Amino acid sequence: QITLKESGPTLVKPTQTLTLTCTFSGFSLSFSGVGVGWIRQPPGKALEWLALIQWNDENFYSPSLRTRLTITKDTSKNQVVLAMTNMDPVDTATYYCAHRDLWHSFDYWGQGALVTVSS
Amino acid sequence: DIQMTQSPSTLSASVGDRVTITCRASQSISSWLAWYQQKPGKAPKVLIYKASSLESGVPSRFSGSGSETEFTLTINSLQPDDFATYYCQQYSSFPWTFGQGTWVEIK
Numbered sequence: 001q002i003t004l005k006e007s008g009p010t011l012v013k014p015t016q017t018l019t020l021t022c023t024f025s026g027f028s029l030s031f032s033g034v035g036v037g038w039i040r041q042p043p044g045k046a047l048e049w050l051a052l053i054q055w056n057d058e059n060f061y062s063p064s065l066r067t068r069l070t071i072t073k074d075t076s077k078n079q080v081v082l083a084m085t086n087m088d089p090v091d092t093a094t095y096y097c098a099h100r101d102l103w104h105s106f107d108y109w110g111q112g113a114l115v116t117v118s119s
Numbered sequence: 120d121i122q123m124t125q126s127p128s129t130l131s132a133s134v135g136d137r138v139t140i141t142c143r144a145s146q147s148i149s150s151w152l153a154w155y156q157q158k159p160g161k162a163p164k165v166l167i168y169k170a171s172s173l174e175s176g177v178p179s180r181f182s183g184s185g186s187e188t189e190f191t192l193t194i195n196s197l198q199p200d201d202f203a204t205y206y207c208q209q210y211s212s213f214p215w216t217f218g219q220g221t222w223v224e225i226k
Binding site: 037046047048049052060061062063096098100103104105106107109110111112 | 120151153155157162163164165168169172174206208210213214215216217218219220
Protein backbone atom coordinates (compact mmCIF):
# COMPACT_ATOMS: atom_id res chain seq x y z
CA GLN A 1 0.00 0.00 0.00
CA ILE A 2 1.43 3.33 -1.10
CA THR A 3 1.12 6.27 1.28
CA LEU A 4 2.67 9.72 1.34
CA LYS A 5 2.58 12.43 3.99
CA GLU A 6 3.78 16.01 3.91
CA SER A 7 5.33 17.68 6.93
CA GLY A 8 6.74 21.10 7.64
CA PRO A 9 5.85 24.48 9.10
CA THR A 10 2.31 25.75 8.88
CA LEU A 11 3.40 29.39 9.10
CA VAL A 12 6.41 31.09 7.54
CA LYS A 13 7.37 34.74 7.38
CA PRO A 14 7.93 36.61 4.11
CA THR A 15 11.48 36.18 2.71
CA GLN A 16 12.01 32.98 4.71
CA THR A 17 12.76 29.60 3.15
CA LEU A 18 10.09 26.92 3.32
CA THR A 19 11.25 23.33 3.71
CA LEU A 20 8.69 20.57 3.25
CA THR A 21 9.32 16.87 3.68
CA CYS A 22 7.37 14.11 1.97
CA THR A 23 7.70 10.81 3.82
CA PHE A 24 6.42 7.83 1.88
CA SER A 25 5.97 4.10 2.16
CA GLY A 26 4.97 1.24 -0.11
CA PHE A 27 7.44 1.97 -2.89
CA SER A 28 11.09 2.70 -3.49
CA LEU A 29 12.40 5.77 -5.25
CA SER A 30 15.23 3.68 -6.60
CA PHE A 31 12.82 1.63 -8.73
CA SER A 32 12.85 2.42 -12.44
CA GLY A 33 10.07 4.71 -13.60
CA VAL A 34 9.10 5.97 -10.16
CA GLY A 35 9.03 9.60 -9.16
CA VAL A 36 7.70 11.95 -6.48
CA GLY A 37 6.34 15.36 -7.31
CA TRP A 38 5.08 18.44 -5.53
CA ILE A 39 1.90 20.30 -6.40
CA ARG A 40 0.33 23.27 -4.65
CA GLN A 41 -3.11 24.83 -4.50
CA PRO A 42 -3.79 28.34 -3.20
CA PRO A 43 -7.09 28.64 -1.33
CA GLY A 44 -9.99 28.46 -3.79
CA LYS A 45 -7.70 28.18 -6.79
CA ALA A 46 -6.45 25.56 -9.23
CA LEU A 47 -3.68 23.03 -8.86
CA GLU A 48 -0.16 24.09 -9.83
CA TRP A 49 2.65 21.62 -10.56
CA LEU A 50 5.92 22.62 -8.88
CA ALA A 51 8.61 19.97 -9.23
CA LEU A 52 9.37 16.29 -9.78
CA ILE A 53 12.29 14.06 -8.86
CA GLN A 54 12.74 10.68 -10.50
CA TRP A 55 14.35 7.38 -9.61
CA ASN A 56 17.42 8.23 -11.69
CA ASP A 57 17.98 11.57 -9.88
CA GLU A 58 16.61 13.61 -12.77
CA ASN A 59 14.61 16.57 -11.52
CA PHE A 60 12.27 19.00 -13.18
CA TYR A 61 10.90 22.34 -12.05
CA SER A 62 8.18 24.81 -12.89
CA PRO A 63 9.98 27.47 -14.98
CA SER A 64 8.22 30.29 -13.15
CA LEU A 65 9.58 29.05 -9.79
CA ARG A 66 12.80 27.41 -10.97
CA THR A 67 15.13 29.87 -9.25
CA ARG A 68 13.40 29.38 -5.89
CA LEU A 69 12.92 25.61 -5.77
CA THR A 70 15.16 22.70 -4.87
CA ILE A 71 13.93 19.10 -4.75
CA THR A 72 16.04 16.33 -3.28
CA LYS A 73 15.55 12.72 -2.26
CA ASP A 74 16.87 10.46 0.45
CA THR A 75 16.15 6.97 -0.75
CA SER A 76 17.32 5.34 2.46
CA LYS A 77 14.85 7.38 4.51
CA ASN A 78 12.04 7.21 1.94
CA GLN A 79 11.83 10.97 1.88
CA VAL A 80 11.68 13.77 -0.67
CA VAL A 81 12.36 17.34 0.39
CA LEU A 82 11.20 20.51 -1.34
CA ALA A 83 12.82 23.82 -0.45
CA MET A 84 11.31 27.10 -1.63
CA THR A 85 13.22 30.31 -0.96
CA ASN A 86 12.05 33.88 -0.53
CA MET A 87 8.49 33.05 0.47
CA ASP A 88 5.77 35.60 -0.20
CA PRO A 89 2.12 35.81 0.91
CA VAL A 90 1.08 34.72 -2.60
CA ASP A 91 2.78 31.38 -1.87
CA THR A 92 0.13 30.63 0.75
CA ALA A 93 -1.30 27.30 -0.36
CA THR A 94 -1.84 23.66 0.41
CA TYR A 95 1.24 21.76 -0.72
CA TYR A 96 0.87 18.16 -1.85
CA CYS A 97 3.41 15.49 -2.65
CA ALA A 98 2.43 12.64 -4.95
CA HIS A 99 3.77 9.41 -6.46
CA ARG A 100 4.10 8.78 -10.15
CA ASP A 101 5.05 5.77 -12.26
CA LEU A 102 5.72 5.21 -15.95
CA TRP A 103 2.08 5.40 -17.01
CA HIS A 104 0.57 7.72 -14.47
CA SER A 105 1.11 11.31 -13.78
CA PHE A 106 0.18 11.18 -10.09
CA ASP A 107 -1.70 8.18 -8.79
CA TYR A 108 -1.15 8.50 -5.04
CA TRP A 109 -1.28 11.78 -3.15
CA GLY A 110 -0.48 12.91 0.35
CA GLN A 111 -3.17 14.59 2.43
CA GLY A 112 -1.63 18.02 1.83
CA ALA A 113 -0.03 20.59 4.11
CA LEU A 114 -1.41 24.11 4.40
CA VAL A 115 1.35 26.69 4.53
CA THR A 116 0.52 30.30 5.34
CA VAL A 117 2.98 33.08 4.59
CA SER A 118 2.46 36.03 6.88
CA SER A 119 4.46 38.35 9.06
CA ASP B 120 4.56 25.66 -21.62
CA ILE B 121 1.53 23.66 -22.76
CA GLN B 122 -1.68 25.42 -21.77
CA MET B 123 -4.63 23.29 -20.73
CA THR B 124 -8.06 24.85 -21.14
CA GLN B 125 -11.12 23.22 -19.58
CA SER B 126 -14.72 23.95 -20.38
CA PRO B 127 -17.08 24.69 -18.89
CA SER B 128 -15.73 26.27 -15.68
CA THR B 129 -18.95 25.42 -13.88
CA LEU B 130 -21.53 22.84 -14.76
CA SER B 131 -24.95 22.49 -13.14
CA ALA B 132 -26.42 19.02 -13.40
CA SER B 133 -28.89 16.67 -11.76
CA VAL B 134 -28.46 13.18 -10.42
CA GLY B 135 -28.77 10.77 -13.32
CA ASP B 136 -27.52 13.23 -15.95
CA ARG B 137 -24.78 12.46 -18.43
CA VAL B 138 -22.04 15.04 -18.07
CA THR B 139 -19.16 15.90 -20.39
CA ILE B 140 -16.14 18.06 -19.57
CA THR B 141 -13.72 19.12 -22.28
CA CYS B 142 -10.00 19.77 -22.01
CA ARG B 143 -7.95 21.30 -24.81
CA ALA B 144 -4.17 21.36 -25.01
CA SER B 145 -2.33 24.20 -26.71
CA GLN B 146 -0.21 21.63 -28.56
CA SER B 147 -0.25 17.89 -29.08
CA ILE B 148 0.24 15.79 -25.95
CA SER B 149 -0.50 12.44 -27.58
CA SER B 150 -2.45 10.57 -24.87
CA TRP B 151 -0.50 11.81 -21.86
CA LEU B 152 -3.50 13.22 -20.02
CA ALA B 153 -4.96 12.53 -16.60
CA TRP B 154 -8.29 13.48 -15.05
CA TYR B 155 -8.69 14.11 -11.32
CA GLN B 156 -11.64 14.59 -9.02
CA GLN B 157 -11.23 16.84 -5.99
CA LYS B 158 -13.62 17.42 -3.13
CA PRO B 159 -13.30 20.34 -0.69
CA GLY B 160 -10.46 19.89 1.77
CA LYS B 161 -9.26 16.69 0.13
CA ALA B 162 -6.39 15.73 -2.14
CA PRO B 163 -7.16 15.11 -5.81
CA LYS B 164 -8.02 11.57 -6.80
CA VAL B 165 -7.01 10.19 -10.19
CA LEU B 166 -9.91 8.94 -12.30
CA ILE B 167 -8.38 8.47 -15.75
CA TYR B 168 -4.79 8.20 -16.96
CA LYS B 169 -3.32 8.00 -20.45
CA ALA B 170 -6.45 9.79 -21.67
CA SER B 171 -8.77 6.78 -21.54
CA SER B 172 -7.50 4.26 -18.97
CA LEU B 173 -9.77 3.93 -15.97
CA GLU B 174 -7.89 3.95 -12.68
CA SER B 175 -8.41 0.84 -10.59
CA GLY B 176 -11.35 1.18 -8.23
CA VAL B 177 -12.97 4.06 -10.11
CA PRO B 178 -16.61 3.44 -11.09
CA SER B 179 -17.20 2.56 -14.72
CA ARG B 180 -19.58 5.50 -15.17
CA PHE B 181 -16.41 7.59 -15.61
CA SER B 182 -14.74 7.46 -19.01
CA GLY B 183 -12.13 9.44 -20.87
CA SER B 184 -11.47 9.89 -24.56
CA GLY B 185 -9.42 11.93 -26.98
CA SER B 186 -5.88 12.36 -28.15
CA GLU B 187 -3.45 15.03 -29.38
CA THR B 188 -5.20 18.25 -28.30
CA GLU B 189 -8.84 17.41 -27.56
CA PHE B 190 -10.00 15.36 -24.60
CA THR B 191 -13.24 14.66 -22.80
CA LEU B 192 -14.25 13.27 -19.44
CA THR B 193 -17.73 11.78 -19.41
CA ILE B 194 -19.73 10.82 -16.35
CA ASN B 195 -22.68 8.62 -17.16
CA SER B 196 -25.58 8.80 -14.72
CA LEU B 197 -24.21 11.39 -12.31
CA GLN B 198 -24.33 10.28 -8.69
CA PRO B 199 -24.53 12.44 -5.53
CA ASP B 200 -20.92 11.54 -4.73
CA ASP B 201 -19.77 12.98 -8.10
CA PHE B 202 -20.43 16.62 -7.25
CA ALA B 203 -16.88 17.95 -7.06
CA THR B 204 -14.22 19.81 -9.03
CA TYR B 205 -12.52 18.05 -11.93
CA TYR B 206 -9.07 18.83 -13.33
CA CYS B 207 -7.24 17.66 -16.41
CA GLN B 208 -3.45 17.55 -16.46
CA GLN B 209 -0.93 16.93 -19.22
CA TYR B 210 2.24 14.96 -18.53
CA SER B 211 3.59 14.85 -22.05
CA SER B 212 6.31 17.40 -21.46
CA PHE B 213 7.69 19.48 -18.63
CA PRO B 214 6.46 21.66 -17.10
CA TRP B 215 3.41 19.53 -16.41
CA THR B 216 0.30 21.68 -16.40
CA PHE B 217 -3.24 21.49 -15.06
CA GLY B 218 -6.45 22.87 -16.40
CA GLN B 219 -8.24 25.53 -14.37
CA GLY B 220 -10.86 23.09 -13.13
CA THR B 221 -14.56 22.40 -13.71
CA TRP B 222 -16.92 22.59 -10.76
CA VAL B 223 -19.83 20.21 -11.11
CA GLU B 224 -22.66 21.48 -8.91
CA ILE B 225 -26.11 20.26 -8.08
CA LYS B 226 -28.80 21.79 -10.26
